Amino acid sequence: MSEGKKMTSSRRHHLKSLILQIAASWLEQEANDIAAAKEAYIAEKCAPPDLSGDQAALMDICKKLYQSLDKIDEDRYDAEAKVTKTDKEIEELKLKVVELAGVKKPALKKVRMSADTMLQALLGGKHKVTMDLRANLKQVKKEVKEEAVEAVGDWRKNVEDKADRKKMFETS
Known part of the structure; x- marks a missing residue:
């Protein structure tokens, strides 16, 4: 068959029924063979008394x-x-x-826990440990920095200053 031609549904149905009939006859033949093998085995092993x-x-x-x-x-x-x-x-x-x-480990969830509760969970309920981590930190005073004077300045002023210089060179 070429790629363009397709099988008709009646032909497909007919072929399918033929295949099923052949398979049914094979199954029946296989069942008969198994039954004959069983009878032969029993006759061999168990002779009639x-x-x-x-x-x-x-x-x-x-x-x-x-x-x-x-x-x-x-x-x-x-x-x-x-x-x-x-x-x-x-x-x-x-x-x-x-x-x-x-075992695949499950994704851990982020839990907010203070240091005290974390130590209590690790050490158990018997140990009462309070730990204030912020108390031991050094106090730092924030210095307010003064903003540096504009290094560049206003561009218009620079243009005027440079214009004066240009005039100096032109006159010479």
Whole structure:
């Protein structure tokens, strides 16, 4: 298809339905394969018992079945214990990863606090420390500076002064 031509909606719908039919048949085939594999495994591991015989032979078969059930339960318990142990290890490793990555620190807010309250927060409520930081400061008297006389002055006066000089040079 070229870039200018688009697929019609009926064709798109038809292709989509074909794809869904193929996928459904694949899923059905996969389910059948799994069921056949289960039946083959059960037939291999659990042979049908021979029930022909007297009561003593049947009691012997029952004892063997109970022993195999006990063994299966032990294996199941061991597998569960192994899974819980590995789950705990995974959780511990996840926590270590979080610790190694570091916890993001929240942005600190600016808090106005006097020196007394800050010391009380640091030292605890037992210690009563009053600290007036301003009392120890040296007193400085502000000197009022007189404004310097204008160095440049009024520009009009300078022009007049320079005009007089110009006249001096012209006359000479």
